[in-house]
Amino acid sequence: MDWLTDEEWVALRLSFQVGLCAVAGSLVPAVAVGYVLARWQSRWKWLLELVVNLPLVMPPVVTGYLLLVCFAPRGPLGSLLERWLGLRIVLTWWGAALAAAVVSFPLMVRAIRLAFQAVDPRLELAARSLGARRFDAFWSVTLPLARRGVLAGCVLGFARSLGEFGATIVVAGNIIGETQTIPLAIFSYFAAANRPGSDAQIWRLVGISIALAAGALLASEWLERRQASREST
Amino acid sequence: MNRLSFHCTHQFAGSLALDVAFDTSAQVTALFGHSGSGKTSVLYMIAGLLRPHAGSIHFEDQTWLDTRRGINVGAADRRVGFVFQDHLLFPHLSVERNLMYGRRRRSSAIEPRRVIEVLELGDLLARYPRNLSGGEKQRVALGRSLLSGPQLLLLDEPLAALDEALKDRILTYFQRVVAEWHVPTIYVSHSPAEVCRVADHVIVLEQGRVGQVGRPADVLLPNQSSW
Numbered sequence: 001m002d003w004l005t006d007e008e009w010v011a012l013r014l015s016f017q018v019g020l021c022a023v024a025g026s027l028v029p030a031v032a033v034g035y036v037l038a039r040w041q042s043r044w045k046w047l048l049e050l051v052v053n054l055p056l057v058m059p060p061v062v063t064g065y066l067l068l069v070c071f072a073p074r075g076p077l078g079s080l081l082e083r084w085l086g087l088r089i090v091l092t093w094w095g096a097a098l099a100a101a102v103v104s105f106p107l108m109v110r111a112i113r114l115a116f117q118a119v120d121p122r123l124e125l126a127a128r129s130l131g132a133r134r135f136d137a138f139w140s141v142t143l144p145l146a147r148r149g150v151l152a153g154c155v156l157g158f159a160r161s162l163g164e165f166g167a168t169i170v171v172a173g174n175i176i177g178e179t180q181t182i183p184l185a186i187f188s189y190f191a192a193a194n195r196p197g198s199d200a201q202i203w204r205l206v207g208i209s210i211a212l213a214a215g216a217l218l219a220s221e222w223l224e225r226r227q228a229s230r231e232s233t
Numbered sequence: 234m235n236r237l238s239f240h241c242t243h244q245f246a247g248s249l250a251l252d253v254a255f256d257t258s259a260q261v262t263a264l265f266g267h268s269g270s271g272k273t274s275v276l277y278m279i280a281g282l283l284r285p286h287a288g289s290i291h292f293e294d295q296t297w298l299d300t301r302r303g304i305n306v307g308a309a310d311r312r313v314g315f316v317f318q319d320h321l322l323f324p325h326l327s328v329e330r331n332l333m334y335g336r337r338r339r340s341s342a343i344e345p346r347r348v349i350e351v352l353e354l355g356d357l358l359a360r361y362p363r364n365l366s367g368g369e370k371q372r373v374a375l376g377r378s379l380l381s382g383p384q385l386l387l388l389d390e391p392l393a394a395l396d397e398a399l400k401d402r403i404l405t406y407f408q409r410v411v412a413e414w415h416v417p418t419i420y421v422s423h424s425p426a427e428v429c430r431v432a433d434h435v436i437v438l439e440q441g442r443v444g445q446v447g448r449p450a451d452v453l454l455p456n457q458s459s460w
Contacts, residue, residue, distance in 0.1 A: 120321070122317065122321055123321055123323060125277075125282045125308075125315075125321075126315065126317060126321040126323070127323075127334070128281075128282065128307075128308040128309055129280050129282065129308055129313060129314065129315035129378075129381075130314075130334050130335030130338060130339075130377065130378070130381045131309050131312075131335050131338035131339040131381055132309060132334075132338055133307075133309050136338070140334075141323055141325075144325050145324065145325055
C-alpha cells in the first residue's frame, strides 16, 4: 500500500483514533443533553441551548484557547487529571480528541435531539403504566426508537472531528506521529509548498478528506431518512 | 371491595379547572362526558402519569396520592393498567414482546396463554404493530395491560378510532375480559350506548366537575338527546 507515505498513513490513523475517541466520549452526554432538550419544558431551556451551541459558532481557536487554559498541566482541570489519572491532555492526542469532542458536540446533540423529538413521548407513559421506571422506559422504548438518529449524530460528530483544525492545533499542537491529524498534515504540507512532492501529498489528503466527509454525510442522511420512514409507518 | 376514592383539583394552563371527587366500587365504572370535560386527565391522575395540584387518591387500603401528606406513589408502583385511546403499542417490539413488556417488570397471576386465547391473539404474536389493524392493536393493548397484573384497569376511549362493526367486536372481547378476570375498570367514553353496554356505574363529567352519578340506564337514557 504505497499510495500513501508512512507519514500520511499515521495522520489518517490518528484522525480515526481521535474521531472515534471524541465520539465515544461525547455519546453519553450528547444523548442526555439531546433528550433533555427534546423533552424539557422550561424557561431556562434557552440557556442550555446557548451553552451547547456555543462551540458551533465560536472561532475554534477561541475554543482551543479556553480548553488550553482549563487543561494545561497547571490549569484547574489539567492538574487534577494529571494528579489523579496521570493523564496529560495538552500536546498529546488526548488533547486532539478533547478538542474534536467539544467542537463536534453541538452537531451530535442536534441530530440526537431531532431523533428524540420524533418519538411520541406518550410511549414512555405507556411503559411506566406497565411497571417501567423512568430510566427503564427511556432505555427500553425511547432510545431504541431513536437509535438511527443517535447513530446519525455519531456519524456527523465523527465527520466533524476528522475536519477539526483550529482548536486542535492550539491544544494538541502539530506533532508528526503524535497529534498530527489529516487537516494538520495538509496545513504542514501547505506551509512547505516549495518542497518537492508536497502538492501531491496535499491532494491525496484532500481527496481522502472529501471522500470521508461525503461518506459520513451520506451515511448520516440515510440513517435519518430511515428513522423518518420508520416513524411514518 | 375494590373501592376507588378520588378527589383532586388541578388548574390547566388553558381555561379548564378540574375539581373532581367520586367514590366507586363498581366492577366497571364509566367516566362519561364531552371532549374537554377532563375525563382523560382524571385517568392520567389515577395512573400516576399526571400529578394534580392538590388532592388524594385511595384504592382499597392503599394511598396513591395525598398532596397534604406529601405522598405520591409512582406510576410503576400503582399496578394500574392503562389502555390508551390510540393504543400506544411499542412500534419496535413484536406483538409477543409488547404483551410481555409489563409482565417482565411485575409479577402477575394472569396466564399469558389464557389472555392470548381469550383475546384471540395467537396468530398475531410474531407481527409488528405497524402490520396490525385498528381492532387488532386495541386487543393487543388490552392484553398487554392485563398481563402487567393490574389491580385496576383504565380504558381511555378505546373504541374511538374504530368503525361501528369493529366497536361491537372489541366490546365483546372487553366483556370476556371482565367476566374472566374481574379486574375493576374505569372506562372513559362519550358514547351512551357503549357506557350502557359495559358499565355498572357512570360518573358524568361536565367542564371539570362531577355532574350526575348513578346507573347508566338511569343517568344516560332519559337525557339521551342532550348527549
